[in-house]
Amino acid sequence: MTVDSSKNERYNAREAETRWQKLWDERGIYATKNDDPRPKYYVLEMFPYPSGRIHMGHVRNYTMGDVVARFKRAMGMSVLHPMGWDAFGMPAENAAIDRKVHPKEWTYANIAAMKKQLQSMGLSLDWAREVATCDPSYYKHQQKMFLDFLKAGLVERKQSKVNWDPVDHTVLANEQVIDGKGWRSGATVEQRELTQWFFKISDYSEDLLNALDTLDRWPEKVRLMQKNWIGRSEGLLVRFMLDAATAPNKESELEIFTTRPDTLFGAKFMAISPDHPLATAAAAKNPKLAEFIEHCHQMGTSQAAIDTAEKLGFDTGIKAVHPFDPGWKLPVYVANFILMDYGTGAIFGCPAHDQRDLDFANKYGLGNTPVVCPPNQDPASFVITDVPYLEDGRMINSRFLDGMTIAEAKEEVAKRLERETRGNRPVAQRQVNYRLRDWGISRQRYWGCPIPVIHCEKCGVVPVPASDLPVTLPDDVTFDKPGNPLDRHPTWKNVKCPQCAGPARRETDTMDTFVDSSWYFARFTDPWNEKSPTTPKVVNEWLPVDQYIGGIEHAILHLLYSRFFTRAMHKTGHTGMDEPFAGLFTQGMVVHETYRTKSGDWVEPANIKIEGMGDARSATLMTTGEPIEIGSIEKMSKSKKNTVDPDDIIAAYGADTARWFMLSDSPPERDVIWTEEGVQGAWRFVQRLWRLIGEVAGVKAPTARPAEFGPAALVVRKAAHRALNNVSDDIARLRFNRCVAHIYEFANALSDAIGEVETAPTPDMAWALREAGDILVRLFHPMMPHLAEECWATLGHGTLVATEAWPPVEPELLVESTITLPVQVNGKKRAEVTVPRQAGEADIKAAVLALDEVKKALDGKSPKKVIVVPQRIVNVVA
RNA sequence: GCGGGCGUGGUGGAAUGGUAGACACAAGGGACUUAAAAUCCCUAGGAAAGAAAUUUCCGUCCCGGUUCGAGUCCGGGCGCCCGCACCA
Numbered sequence: 001m002t003v004d005s006s007k008n009e010r011y012n013a014r015e016a017e018t019r020w021q022k023l024w025d026e027r028g029i030y031a032t033k034n035d036d037p038r039p040k041y042y043v044l045e046m047f048p049y050p051s052g053r054i055h056m057g058h059v060r061n062y063t064m065g066d067v068v069a070r071f072k073r074a075m076g077m078s079v080l081h082p083m084g085w086d087a088f089g090m091p092a093e094n095a096a097i098d099r100k101v102h103p104k105e106w107t108y109a110n111i112a113a114m115k116k117q118l119q120s121m122g123l124s125l126d127w128a129r130e131v132a133t134c135d136p137s138y139y140k141h142q143q144k145m146f147l148d149f150l151k152a153g154l155v156e157r158k159q160s161k162v163n164w165d166p167v168d169h170t171v172l173a174n175e176q177v178i179d180g181k182g183w184r185s186g187a188t189v190e191q192r193e194l195t196q197w198f199f200k201i202s203d204y205s206e207d208l209l210n211a212l213d214t215l216d217r218w219p220e221k222v223r224l225m226q227k228n229w230i231g232r233s234e235g236l237l238v239r240f241m242l243d244a245a246t247a248p249n250k251e252s253e254l255e256i257f258t259t260r261p262d263t264l265f266g267a268k269f270m271a272i273s274p275d276h277p278l279a280t281a282a283a284a285k286n287p288k289l290a291e292f293i294e295h296c297h298q299m300g301t302s303q304a305a306i307d308t309a310e311k312l313g314f315d316t317g318i319k320a321v322h323p324f325d326p327g328w329k330l331p332v333y334v335a336n337f338i339l340m341d342y343g344t345g346a347i348f349g350c351p352a353h354d355q356r357d358l359d360f361a362n363k364y365g366l367g368n369t370p371v372v373c374p375p376n377q378d379p380a381s382f383v384i385t386d387v388p389y390l391e392d393g394r395m396i397n398s399r400f401l402d403g404m405t406i407a408e409a410k411e412e413v414a415k416r417l418e419r420e421t422r423g424n425r426p427v428a429q430r431q432v433n434y435r436l437r438d439w440g441i442s443r444q445r446y447w448g449c450p451i452p453v454i455h456c457e458k459c460g461v462v463p464v465p466a467s468d469l470p471v472t473l474p475d476d477v478t479f480d481k482p483g484n485p486l487d488r489h490p491t492w493k494n495v496k497c498p499q500c501a502g503p504a505r506r507e508t509d510t511m512d513t514f515v516d517s518s519w520y521f522a523r524f525t526d527p528w529n530e531k532s533p534t535t536p537k538v539v540n541e542w543l544p545v546d547q548y549i550g551g552i553e554h555a556i557l558h559l560l561y562s563r564f565f566t567r568a569m570h571k572t573g574h575t576g577m578d579e580p581f582a583g584l585f586t587q588g589m590v591v592h593e594t595y596r597t598k599s600g601d602w603v604e605p606a607n608i609k610i611e612g613m614g615d616a617r618s619a620t621l622m623t624t625g626e627p628i629e630i631g632s633i634e635k636m637s638k639s640k641k642n643t644v645d646p647d648d649i650i651a652a653y654g655a656d657t658a659r660w661f662m663l664s665d666s667p668p669e670r671d672v673i674w675t676e677e678g679v680q681g682a683w684r685f686v687q688r689l690w691r692l693i694g695e696v697a698g699v700k701a702p703t704a705r706p707a708e709f710g711p712a713a714l715v716v717r718k719a720a721h722r723a724l725n726n727v728s729d730d731i732a733r734l735r736f737n738r739c740v741a742h743i744y745e746f747a748n749a750l751s752d753a754i755g756e757v758e759t760a761p762t763p764d765m766a767w768a769l770r771e772a773g774d775i776l777v778r779l780f781h782p783m784m785p786h787l788a789e790e791c792w793a794t795l796g797h798g799t800l801v802a803t804e805a806w807p808p809v810e811p812e813l814l815v816e817s818t819i820t821l822p823v824q825v826n827g828k829k830r831a832e833v834t835v836p837r838q839a840g841e842a843d844i845k846a847a848v849l850a851l852d853e854v855k856k857a858l859d860g861k862s863p864k865k866v867i868v869v870p871q872r873i874v875n876v877v878a
Numbered sequence: 879g880c881g882g883g884c885g886u887g888g889u890g891g892a893a894u895g896g897u898a899g900a901c902a903c904a905a906g907g908g909a910c911u912u913a914a915a916a917u918c919c920c921u922a923g924g925a926a927a928g929a930a931a932u933u934u935c936c937g938u939c940c941c942g943g944u945u946c947g948a949g950u951c952c953g954g955g956c957g958c959c960c961g962c963a964c965c966a
Contacts, residue, residue, distance in 0.1 A: 010916090220882085220883095221882065221883075221960085221961080224881070224882065224961085225881090225882085225961060225962075227881095228880085228881060228882095228961080228962055228963095229961095229962075231962090231965065233965075233966085235966080256966080257965095257966065258966060259965095259966065260966075271966090311964075335964095336964090337964040337966095338964080338966080339964075339965065339966090341965095342965045342966075343965075343966065346966090347966045348966085349966090350966095354966075355879075355964095356964055356966080357966085359964095433965080433966090434965095435962095435965055552960085552961090555961080556961085556962090664890085664901090664902065664903095665890045665891060665901085665902060665903080666890060666891075667891080670890095670891095672890085673889090673890070675889095675890090675903080675904095677903055677904065678890085678902085678903065680903095681902065681903060681904095682902095684916090684917095685902090687916090687917095688917095691917090737890090737891075737892090737901090737902095738892080738900095738901085740901075740902080741891090741892075741900065741901035741902075742900095742901085743901095744900095744901055744902070745900080745901065748901090755918095820897095821897090822896075822897040823897090824896085824897085824946085824947070826946080826947090827896095827945095827946065827947045827948095828947095829897050832897080864946090865946065866946095867896095867946050867947080869896060869947095872896050873896040873897075873947085874896095875896080875946050875947060876946090877946050877947090
């Protein structure tokens with residue numbers, strides 16, 4: 001059959017896409033009802049920060065989620081697929097400072113712009129459930145939960161060290177401290193103690209760690225990252241006596257935490273944190289020590305500061321007594337590398353078996369005694385100089401431990417010290433420690449959720465009564481001065497104490513924006529509930545989220561906080577489960593080539609003209625013709641100007657092309673390289689499908705299904721059902737790149753079949769072609785929904801393909817009556833053999849040995865063995 | 879330093895221990911066209927032999943091992959990438 005393709009019009013994506021989007025919207029087909037009796041499926045992509053424009057990363061993320069949503073809907077499930085805005089945060093305040101726009105105005109304008117962009121992508125979202133975290137109708141529930149958590153003992157107020165910018169009068173996150181200076185002000189950052197609000201996530205350390213094992217639909221990598229982050233270690237708390245003659249005031253002992261009690265006989269010194277009470281007490285009598293501690297405080301907590309910091313110590317003159325030998329005295333140092341908030345803020349140092357202790361001991365001439373001897377090493381000649389010995393071995397120089405393994409020695413030390421008591425308490429006890437710290441949520445910023453408490457001089461900290469919620473942000477604030485606008489506001493913080501009615505002060509700190517994103521997935525289940533954050537019956541039906549999709553950059557903080565928050569909500573009656581996300585998928589980034597001028601300035605791809613192919617490619621600036629250097633492939637970023645605007649792509653090619661390209665080629669968990677050629681390839685395929693379906697629509701189909709199908713028609717039907725089977729399987733496993741390949745294969749096969757049909761097809765062929773067309777459209781619908789609707793209409797269906805059921809596979813079409821098996825001789829492929837599918841091993845063997853190629857390869861010898869793997873392969877061993 | 883991942887054509891990548899390179903991009907050749915675009919057809923891991931059909935050898939970072947059979951499993955090495963990191 002020949003078709004004059006010139007008569008076919010091009011598929012006009014821009015026109016068709018807006019038309020179908022309007023129709024979907026009018027019919028409300030993506031609205032999800034909570035009382036829908038069908039099985040529920042919740043698919044969620046990480047909601048965006050409303051920065052102003054969507055980027056290609058969003059397109060990739062939301063396309064993947066949309067494919068899943070549309071597939072599950074076609075599988076007959078009630079699908080929840082909502083979208084919202086992670087709308088509080090610093091960029092809005094920065095915009096206010098830089099551009100004199102109010103953060104609220106800026107944020108809502110961005111939301112409106114981005115919503116329009118998302119809608120142009122044709123995502124099957126239930127916009128009726130849209131939430132913005134900056135809206136009082138959202139954050140009032142967050143404030144209520146804060147108060148519930150407070151009552152349940154999940155919140156506490158305590159002193160904590162922060163990075164303080166003395167010029168901007170604000171607390172900085174570690175990432176905002178660059179080379180010890182504030183990123184905005186450039187001022188040297190100080191360490192300050194501030195009273196802050198904390199969520200007691202560390203109460204759940206053990207549970208958060210153990211439950212990772214139940215998250216079997218999470219990437220192994222993310223579970224491992226969380227495991228390391230929580231950082232469980234088992235060790236021993238040991239109380240050292242202090243030599244009374246040297247100890248300041250009443251301090252009589254020093255408690256340390258160690259995971260290596262076996263090395264106790266290798267101890268050379270004790271070290272305590274500059275913030276340790278013993279250090280403070282000693283400093284009170286020793287100005288030089290006080291000076292040293294002050295010096296330690298000036299060091300930043302940033303990575304750079306830690307990397308470059310030298311290990312420094314100060315001998316306090318205090319002596320500690322070795323727990324196994326009253327006559328053995330150890331010097332106590334204050335050391336800058338000891339953290340106050342891990343363990344007890346104090347250690348004993350065993351230089352021979354710890355790198356830091358060795359560096360420290362070498363610097364201050366404290367020496368070392370090896371106590372673990374490597375296997376096959378003479379203890380007499382075993383010496384440590386610059387490299388500590390960290391592996392297993394036998395104990396030496398350790399009195400009653402000598403000869404034991406490390407594990408035996410650990411156990412022996414623990415047993416002995418546990419038995420021994422001092423002042424009614426054992427000298428040592430076993431303890432499990434976690435690296436995970438409590439979650440400090442106080443931020444001295446305006447654009448965040450106000451913390452709903454009031455400070456009264458008489459009553460102390462008083463929660464805002466639930467009836468007074470929400471505590472809303474005042475609109476009349478200024479950003480002309482550094483510091484927190486809420487603190488500066490003339491009236492907002494002045495309130496009456498809810499308890500004594502006396503004058504009181506409102507808390508001016510707002511919550512970390514990670515709080516906002518720690519429960520939005522729960523709010524989506526019933527965003528209409530004005531009284532409570534969630535509706536228990538509803539939230540328990542929808543949660544946990546069946547499939548959560550987002551970037552790997554949230555592997556730790558967001559996902560861990562959400563896991564904690566769900567537990568806290570459970571404890572306070574807002575949810576009925578502990579884990580928010582049953583399935584997690586982390587998608588890769590969108591990356592692009594970079595371009596820069598001779599002088600090193602980055603140039604946007606849109607301003608570049610590329611000529612030549614492969615290695616001979618060269619680029620010039622479109623405006624001036626200046627030569628441009630083609631650089632490495634990097635994550636799309638504004639600073640390197642290698643971004644591609646989704647709006648431009650959708651305007652030029654349509655949303656379906658962008659969606660298809662985002663799913664093609666690269667496996668979804670890996671980075672995908674954005675190329676102009678790739679987009680054009682996708683666009684050509686859109687047009688090809690349109691023409692192909694046009695040709696199928698031109699086939700006059702018999703109304704009744706034929707009783708018999710000829711061989712040619714059977715080939716078409718098999719191709720269709722094989723594709724159906726493969727695509728179904730691969731969507732379910734989120735292997736979108738393979739779905740794309742299978743759809744290409746099927747389209748190629750259908751195209752070939754139509755090409756081979758002369759004039760009018762036979763009724764069985766006509767029926768098979770129409771069936772194949774229907775299946776093809778429904779297969780690519782999740783990826784390219786607009787094109788699918790257009791094609792579905794072309795095929796004469798009066799329905800929307802978006803509401804069509806997934807077609808059923810006919811399993812008998814997946815099996816062949818004969819199979820072709822590769823034949824190997826000694827593991828090398830020499831021939832193929834075609835046998836009936838049901839053929840037995842003996843028949844296959846006979847057929848294989850009769851092959852000329854096999855006879856030739858055997859060269860007259862008889863085979864030692866013939867291995868027949870059913871349905872797979874035959875191997876003749878000579 | 880600790881933990882994890884990866885290494886396959888010109889490129890992105892396929893391949894439950896069973897025909898390595900599916901599918902796509904880029905490329906080359908051809909058809910159609912005044913021409914271009916668009917579209918369609920053909921070729922394509924490397925090497926050698928042959929007029930050709932075709933045949934042979936080599937080939938998944940390197941070295942070894944397990945197996946009838948290894949891109950896949952195991953041991954060692956090299957290279958790249960990611961996460962965490964003064965955590966006692």
